[in-house]
Amino acid sequence: NAGVTQTPKFQxxxxxxxxxxxxxxxxxHEYMSWYRQDPGMGLRLIHYSVGxxxxxxxxxxxxxxxxxxxxxxxxxxxxSAAPSQTSVYFCASSSMPGQGLETQYxxxxxxxxxx
Amino acid sequence: xxxxxxSPQNLTAQEGEFITINCxxxxxxxxxxxxxxxxxxxxxxxxxxxxxxxxxxxxxATINIQEKHSSLHITASHPRDSAVYICAxxxxxYGQNFVxxxxxxxxxxx
Numbered sequence: 001n002a003g004v005t006q007t008p009k010f011q012x013x014x015x016x017x018x019x020x021x022x023x024x025x026x027x028x029h030e031y032m033s034w035y036r037q038d039p040g041m042g043l044r045l046i047h048y049s050v051g052x053x054x055x056x057x058x059x060x061x062x063x064x065x066x067x068x069x070x071x072x073x074x075x076x077x078x079x080s081a082a083p084s085q086t087s088v089y090f091c092a093s094s095s096m097p098g099q100g101l102e103t104q105y106x107x108x109x110x111x112x113x114x115x
Numbered sequence: 116x117x118x119x120x121x122s123p124q125n126l127t128a129q130e131g132e133f134i135t136i137n138c139x140x141x142x143x144x145x146x147x148x149x150x151x152x153x154x155x156x157x158x159x160x161x162x163x164x165x166x167x168x169x170x171x172x173x174x175x176a177t178i179n180i181q182e183k184h185s186s187l188h189i190t191a192s193h194p195r196d197s198a199v200y201i202c203a204x205x206x207x208x209y210g211q212n213f214v215x216x217x218x219x220x221x222x223x224x225x
Contacts, residue, residue, distance in 0.1 A: 058212065090158060106157070
């Protein structure tokens with residue numbers, strides 16, 4: 001099992017550019033999520049999905065879109081990159097049903113710099 | 116007041132010392148996770164607990180749900196324990212959406 005994979009590892013964008021951060025998992029997990037991690041702050045939830053075709057917003061969704069067409073993939077789209085989106089992005093997955101005690105599996109992260 | 120707080124923010128210890136990291140929270144359902152973020156950035160899950168105590172090797176986690184407080188203990192610390200330790204509390208009915216603490220950066224010196 002590869003677990004949770006993310007691509008790219010590192011990306012530099014100019015303000016206004018768009019891009020997609022890829023996330024895939026091979027554990028057949030229903031739940032997937034995207035977080036951003038900024039210096040001095042905890043991880044913050046951007047978007048999440050509880051299954052294919054179902055997505056919802058987290059704490060900081062503005063400027064990001066997601067879709068979940070398959071169980072395996074959960075891409076995060078930056079529509080028009082802004083310097084405030086400079087961050088490290090983590091994708092995570094876990095199984096349901098949701099007693100709060102499921103192991104969270106994290107991807108290796110994508111470091112994004114917006115100039 | 117932050118919803119999930121950790122103390123200390125930074126901790127330097129000598130190899131072999133007993134280490135305690137604390138987490139207090141004001142939100143969430145009745146469970147808490149401890150995560151470890153390696154210096155290279157990767158994040159792994161250490162513990163998930165809803166009551167009492169759990170032990171994995173030299174790591175022990177305790178939780179008091181009534182007081183909304185958890186502690187992570189490391190016995191006989193080693194330089195390879197150097198990492199950021201993060202507590203996280205699920206806040207939704209799925210038990211999957213988390214509020215994270217800011218992390219405690221631990222450095223264990225040889």
